[in-house]
Amino acid sequence: MSMQGIILSVVILLFAYGIHYCWLLLPIINGYGAKYMCSSIFIVGYSERQQRTEDLDMFPMKYVTFTVNTNDLSVSASLFRFAQRKAIYRNGLGAILISELTEDQIHAQTFNKPISPDINQDNIPWSMDNKLDDDDCFPSNINQTLLQGAINNLFIERDPTKLIRTRAIVISYDVKLIAE
Numbered sequence: 059m060s061m062q063g064i065i066l067s068v069v070i071l072l073f074a075y076g077i078h079y080c081w082l083l084l085p086i087i088n089g090y091g092a093k094y095m096c097s098s099i100f101i102v103g104y105s106e107r108q109q110r111t112e113d114l115d116m117f118p119m120k121y122v123t124f125t126v127n128t129n130d131l132s133v134s135a136s137l138f139r140f141a142q143r144k145a146i147y148r149n150g151l152g153a154i155l156i157s158e159l160t161e162d163q164i165h166a167q168t169f170n171k172p173i174s175p176d177i178n179q180d181n182i183p184w185s186m187d188n189k190l191d192d193d194d195c196f197p198s199n200i201n202q203t204l205l206q207g208a209i210n211n212l213f214i215e216r217d218p219t220k221l222i223r224t225r226a227i228v229i230s231y232d233v234k235l236i237a238e
């Protein structure tokens with residue numbers, strides 16, 4: 059085989075490998091995007107736009123096309139129209155990526171969902187529930203003003219090219235929730 063022939067063969071092999079590699083990667087990219095977007099929209103209550111400009115604002119996710127369907131509570135994702143993946147939200151169960159089971163099989167599944175207890179969770183102290191410690195129990199060895207300042211600092215965006223995007227902070231001390 060001539061030198062040109064060898065080089066051409068290598069180029070064709072690399073090209074074929076590249077296509078094969080992308081082919082394996084596409085369903086993962088789209089599946090990740092569909093599941094993430096489905097949870098964000100139907101569980102967290104984010105808008106598609108919000109999610110696109112925050113968590114999914116990265117390569118190659120920013121080129122994925124999302125289709126949000128508020129009728130069947132699903133999100134489909136595809137990169138350049140290839141390898142579309144779909145995730146569906148089920149009330150009380152969260153979002154699931156359609157993978158081994160079909161969509162009909164997933165919708166046909168039944169679960170005995172626990173019933174929420176009839177209590178106000180805001181009155182039960184952390185870590186069992188939501189209640190933050192009252193100010194009068196605040197540990198005396200911690201300066202609350204300084205702590206609050208430190209927390210506020212973590213929400214300040216100093217570098218527009220490296221956003222930190224802090225969503226929430228919870229400070230636990232001595233098995234107590236002291237700041238949130």
Ligand SMILES: *[C@@H]1O[C@H](CO)[C@@H](O)[C@H](O)[C@H]1NC(C)=O
Nearest residue numbers: 198200201202203204205207
């Ligand atoms: C807490 O820190 C602030 C800021 O440094 C200071 O002004 C204040 O005196 C401190 N409070 C206590 C109780 O030490």
